[in-house]
Amino acid sequence: MSDVLVIGATGKTGRRLVPLLLAGGHRVRAATRRPAAAPDGAVPVRFDWADETTHGPALEGAEAVYLVTPELRLDHAEVVIPFVARAREAGVRRVVFLSVRGIDQGPDNDFLRVERALAESGMEWTVLRPTWFTQNFTEGAFAPAPHNGFSIIACAGEGRIPFIDTEDIAAVAAAALTGDGHHGQIYDLSGPEAITFGEAARILGEHAGRDIPYVDVPAEDFGAALRGAGLPDDYAALLVMMLQVAAAGHEAAISDGVARALGREATSVEHAAARDAVAPATA
Numbered sequence: 268m269s270d271v272l273v274i275g276a277t278g279k280t281g282r283r284l285v286p287l288l289l290a291g292g293h294r295v296r297a298a299t300r301r302p303a304a305a306p307d308g309a310v311p312v313r314f315d316w317a318d319e320t321t322h323g324p325a326l327e328g329a330e331a332v333y334l335v336t337p338e339l340r341l342d343h344a345e346v347v348i349p350f351v352a353r354a355r356e357a358g359v360r361r362v363v364f365l366s367v368r369g370i371d372q373g374p375d376n377d378f379l380r381v382e383r384a385l386a387e388s389g390m391e392w393t394v395l396r397p398t399w400f401t402q403n404f405t406e407g408a409f410a411p412a413p414h415n416g417f418s419i420i421a422c423a424g425e426g427r428i429p430f431i432d433t434e435d436i437a438a439v440a441a442a443a444l445t446g447d448g449h450h451g452q453i454y455d456l457s458g459p460e461a462i463t464f465g466e467a468a469r470i471l472g473e474h475a476g477r478d479i480p481y482v483d484v485p486a487e488d489f490g491a492a493l494r495g496a497g498l499p500d501d502y503a504a505l506l507v508m509m510l511q512v513a514a515a516g517h518e519a520a521i522s523d524g525v526a527r528a529l530g531r532e533a534t535s536v537e538h539a540a541a542r543d544a545v546a547p548a549t550a
């Protein structure tokens with residue numbers, strides 16, 4: 268049994284990780300800006316990347332940390348790297364970092380800087396590099412809702428992506444945080460099958476019991492919509508660029524990280540949709 272600090276404990280991966288850790292008999296400190304929203308069974312810990320005074324108290328007693336960078340910020344290394352050093356000083360032995368698949372294929376960036384800082388920290392480390400999450404369609408940027416006419420809107424064209432179930436990411440994170448044999452591993456994580464946004468919309472619609480159209484829009488329109496929804500310019504531009512990479516067929520590769528870490532196949536969008544049967548809000 269150990270104490271694990273889960274950053275992003277209310278997010279798409281963190282809130283699925285917390286119950287796995289609790290079921291394994293570990294104590295969980297759930298870091299969030301909204302302690303009332305912390306998952307059941309965890310100790311809520313007020314944590315804000317933008318408020319350094321919350322960093323030290325959050326780390327108290329933690330032996331392992333699940334590290335998720337601040338939302339919508341590409342220039343996060345200046346706050347995350349000092350936190351890594353602080354974790355080491357506080358006695359943390361192990362860190363699992365949620366990075367991004369393909370992040371090493373372009374110019375240097377803050378995800379790679381944080382990965383390097385971890386590798387040089389002296390702590391045990393594991394890096395998770397997932398592709399696009401399946402749950403973006405149910406609780407993220409692509410979720411059908413009144414503002415988008417209950418459709419899925421993007422600029423991915425016919426590009427295929429092997430969307431990854433965040434339950435699988437959480438399972439890999441739990442294994443790496445609490446098990447042996449994951450130190451120094453970089454796990455590229457994907458689902459078992461690359462599908463288009465149109466196919467994903469059809470699968471989700473079938474399980475939600477309603478038609479969910481996929482609406483493909485020009486990249487510049489999608490970028491404008493993201494900025495209109497409050498995303499910072501640089502973050503919106505990155506998302507658009509990543510969708511264009513997918514549209515060009517460069518995000519279709521299947522990764523073996525789930526099998527390497529867990530010894531089982533990754534979960535398909537079909538299976539995740541049937542399991543969750545999350546009906547989008549209706550008008």
Ligand SMILES: NC(=O)c1ccc[n+]([C@@H]2O[C@H](COP(=O)([O-])OP(=O)(O)OC[C@H]3O[C@@H](n4cnc5c(N)ncnc54)[C@H](OP(=O)(O)O)[C@@H]3O)[C@@H](O)[C@H]2O)c1
Nearest residue numbers: 275276277278279299300301314315316338397398399400
């Ligand atoms: N979504 C994808 O398809 C995808 C794919 C690959 C990699 N990733 C990476 O995965 C990470 C999470 O992505 P996501 O967009 O899906 O978000 P998410 O995990 O669903 O939600 C963001 C989480 O971060 C926490 N958070 C945000 N700002 C914070 C702050 N200032 N201080 C403390 N906590 C903060 C939020 O907690 P509170 O609001 O409770 O404070 C929430 O739990 C990002 O690094 C992203 O680049 C995402």
